[in-house]
Amino acid sequence: MLTWVPIGVTIGFAALVVAIMVTINRLVAPRHRSPVKDLPFECGNPPSGSAWGRFSVHFYLVAILFLVFDVEVILLIPWAAEIRRLAGFGLGEALIFIAVLVVGLVYAWQRGALDWD
Amino acid sequence: MPLWLFVFLAALAVLAALGVVLQRNPVHCLMALVVVLLDLAVMFIGLGAVTVGFLQAIVYVGAIMVLFLFVIWLLNLQTEERRVAGSIGLRFFGAVGAAALVAELCVFVVKAPSTAGLSHVPPTFGSIGAIAEALFTDYLIAFEATSLLLLVAVIGAVALARRATASRTRSPVPVSPAVHEQIGARQ
Amino acid sequence: MAVDLVIAAIRAVVMLLLVLNLSAILLWFERKGSALIQDRIGANRAAILGVGARLGLPNLGIVNTLLADPIKMFTKEDFVPAGADHFLHGLAPFLALFPVLVTFAVIPIGDTVTIGAHTFDLVAADFNDAALYVLASIGIGVYGIALGGWASNNRWALLGGIRASAQMISYEIAMGLAIVAVVATYGTLSLQAIVREQGGVWFGWLPRWGIILQPIAFLLLFTAGMAESKRVPFDLPESESELVAGYFTEYSGGKQAVFMLTDFAEVALVAMLVTTFFFGGWQVPWLYRDGFHLPGGALVSIPYWAVVVLGVVAFWIKTIFFCWLQILIRWTLPRFRYDQLMRFGWKLLVPIGLLNLIVTAVVVVMAGS
Numbered sequence: 046m047l048t049w050v051p052i053g054v055t056i057g058f059a060a061l062v063v064a065i066m067v068t069i070n071r072l073v074a075p076r077h078r079s080p081v082k083d084l085p086f087e088c089g090n091p092p093s094g095s096a097w098g099r100f101s102v103h104f105y106l107v108a109i110l111f112l113v114f115d116v117e118v119i120l121l122i123p124w125a126a127e128i129r130r131l132a133g134f135g136l137g138e139a140l141i142f143i144a145v146l147v148v149g150l151v152y153a154w155q156r157g158a159l160d161w162d
Numbered sequence: 163m164p165l166w167l168f169v170f171l172a173a174l175a176v177l178a179a180l181g182v183v184l185q186r187n188p189v190h191c192l193m194a195l196v197v198v199l200l201d202l203a204v205m206f207i208g209l210g211a212v213t214v215g216f217l218q219a220i221v222y223v224g225a226i227m228v229l230f231l232f233v234i235w236l237l238n239l240q241t242e243e244r245r246v247a248g249s250i251g252l253r254f255f256g257a258v259g260a261a262a263l264v265a266e267l268c269v270f271v272v273k274a275p276s277t278a279g280l281s282h283v284p285p286t287f288g289s290i291g292a293i294a295e296a297l298f299t300d301y302l303i304a305f306e307a308t309s310l311l312l313l314v315a316v317i318g319a320v321a322l323a324r325r326a327t328a329s330r331t332r333s334p335v336p337v338s339p340a341v342h343e344q345i346g347a348r349q
Numbered sequence: 350m351a352v353d354l355v356i357a358a359i360r361a362v363v364m365l366l367l368v369l370n371l372s373a374i375l376l377w378f379e380r381k382g383s384a385l386i387q388d389r390i391g392a393n394r395a396a397i398l399g400v401g402a403r404l405g406l407p408n409l410g411i412v413n414t415l416l417a418d419p420i421k422m423f424t425k426e427d428f429v430p431a432g433a434d435h436f437l438h439g440l441a442p443f444l445a446l447f448p449v450l451v452t453f454a455v456i457p458i459g460d461t462v463t464i465g466a467h468t469f470d471l472v473a474a475d476f477n478d479a480a481l482y483v484l485a486s487i488g489i490g491v492y493g494i495a496l497g498g499w500a501s502n503n504r505w506a507l508l509g510g511i512r513a514s515a516q517m518i519s520y521e522i523a524m525g526l527a528i529v530a531v532v533a534t535y536g537t538l539s540l541q542a543i544v545r546e547q548g549g550v551w552f553g554w555l556p557r558w559g560i561i562l563q564p565i566a567f568l569l570l571f572t573a574g575m576a577e578s579k580r581v582p583f584d585l586p587e588s589e590s591e592l593v594a595g596y597f598t599e600y601s602g603g604k605q606a607v608f609m610l611t612d613f614a615e616v617a618l619v620a621m622l623v624t625t626f627f628f629g630g631w632q633v634p635w636l637y638r639d640g641f642h643l644p645g646g647a648l649v650s651i652p653y654w655a656v657v658v659l660g661v662v663a664f665w666i667k668t669i670f671f672c673w674l675q676i677l678i679r680w681t682l683p684r685f686r687y688d689q690l691m692r693f694g695w696k697l698l699v700p701i702g703l704l705n706l707i708v709t710a711v712v713v714v715m716a717g718s
Contacts, residue, residue: 047354048475049207050358051358051360051473054357055364055450055474056451058361059451060443062369063447064443066423066606067603068603069603070423070425070601070602070604073424074425077426083431085432085503085599086430086503086598087503097238097507098238098504100511102323103323104236105319105323106323107515108515110316111225111228112226112315113312114522114699115225115525116225116308117309118525118526119220120308121529121706122481123213123291123293125532125710126532126538127290128710129713130295131298132714133714136710136711136714143703143707145309145310146309149313150700153320156320158319159691159696160688161692187434189496189500193496196492200489212477212478213478216478216484216485219488224488224521225488228491228518290477
């Protein structure tokens with residue numbers, strides 16, 4: 046209880062402060078709309094086509110590599126916190142775990158998934 | 163966790179889950195799903211499984227939902243039009259599936275053991291030490307198998323993305339190798 | 350109990366106010382500091398009724414950056430481009446700054462304090478999984494930038510948002526690996542406990558700071574943290590010469606101020622994390638609960654309240670030092686190219702992080718048995 050009250054207060058207070066900063070302009074600032082002004086910025090030209098296009102599959106690869114290694118880091122944290130108690134056996138298991146994922150990293154590396162051109 | 167908090171979180175989870183299903187803009191759906199998952203994380207923490215709650219937030223909200231967002235971008239999904247009707251067969255199977263799910267839930271709720279019969283968990287329950295111990299003793303095989311699963315995910319993604327990039331046409335402008343060397347570009 | 354709860358709430362609010370003020374001061378620091386580095390004068394015009402000039406004081410630009418700029422920002426028109434997703438466009442700045450501010454709740458800024466019958470640590474919330482809390486809120490921070498770029502209906506913004514999210518998630522791995530190595534060294538996830546472990550000395554003179562045990566993790570965390578804050582040399586998501594302003598191209602006024610404040614809050618966060626993990630947090634070298642135990646063996650006794658105050662002062666000095674270091678780096682280095690950025694993250698930081706973790710683990714287990 047004593048742990049979570051300050052977290053709750055922090056969350057509430059931070060949310061309030063940020064919400065005020067995001068909405069204050071809407072309340073105090075002028076707002077004059079015009080069709081030309083509302084155009085998205087494209088270096089002075091009228092924008093052509095939709096802004097949302099498809100993008101390189103590389104970003105998807107980065108995301109999935111991130112997911113894999115994030116899960117790895119997360120699964121290693123309980124081990125790291127208890128590393129002394131788990132001792133040699135835990136170390137061996139964790140090293141096998143890391144080794145398998147290093148294989149994944151090396152594979153992605155070899156296949157050029159980490160290169161950008 | 164006090165009852166009012168649980169009721170609030172449960173109601174929020176149901177509302178957000180409805181938002182996932184009913185909204186038509188995929189990114190709005192995704193944000194609703196983020197709310198559901200964060201809500202579940204807070205519930206875990208409230209029920210004493212503090213570490214699991216944070217792991218839920220890190221893995222699901224911080225990683226898997228980001229991957230979903232990338233997939234939405236990759237496929238350039240836009241707001242979907244409300245379709246008037248699907249095929250009759252699809253609707254029939256949808257209805258049967260939904261009914262089966264509801265029936266299953268009802269059975270589950272009726273057969274759930276009463277809270278009076280539950281034993282108290284030890285005070286270390288849900289702590290990082292307990293999780294480490296469980297991971298490295300009872301669930302050792304599952305733990306190691308997870309790494310293999312993740313490895314398969316990497317290999318699958320790399321293989322799929324390679325096929326996609328290999329079929330893409332290269333720039334037709336010939337560039338001399340010297341230029342390549344100079345700008346450090348890779349073949 | 351009720352008083353304890355009120356104290357806990359006050360700690361949380363005070364910490365947030367301190368951080369918001371530090372972020373604002375960093376804005377001034379950045380403008381005047383960059384002027385100093387580039388041999389310019391910097392902000393020096395705004396003044397209130399010319400009071401400073403009449404007294405013969407130089408204009409340090411404080412009125413400019415801490416008063417005139419915010420007033421200007423918060424009274425600008427709130428612009429949302431046509432075709433943008435209004436809801437997400439407004440939500441994005443909120444989602445950018447909010448997770449960063451929330452993270453500060455677990456940073457310890459001082460030792461235990463006793464007022465009357467109430468004893469508490471000078472940290473808003475200390476619990477066993479604090480390091481996980483830090484990782485979780487940093488992970489959630491991706492959404493603000495990603496959605497800001499996506500919701501603007503602008504090519505530059507979308508490109509900036511995609512770049513930013515790919516960059517942030519890439520460097521999160523290195524950051525996570527550095528934190529795992531620190532956790533393995535100290536065997537705890539509580540930041541206050543990690544700071545306590547760093548008290549005392551080796552060989553009678555060397556402070557037991559984490560930098561000595563984990564120098565590589567320090568470099569990893571500091572570098573990855575700078576990349577997370579998306580400032581030069583990692584400012585590709587908002588590189589003005591390529592992408593106009595990246596993900597906040599279509600933002601004005603308060604929302605844009607929130608994105609800027611996010612950058613500075615992240616600078617402060619990285620400085621505090623580095624201080625906490627590697628530079629002893631609020632520990633002062635040779636200072637114990639009863640006073641200074643100097644290397645020669647001499648004891649300078651000082652009262653406990655002075656020890657606590659010195660600790661808090663030390664924490665802020667270290668934090669401001671690392672903020673300054675980041676601003677110095679930001680105004681010294683040129684920007685990375687995108688392929689260099691990704692290569693640096695995945696091919697250098699991640700392997701080093703893994704290697705560092707393995708070596709740390711082996712050494713810790715060997716030392717333990």
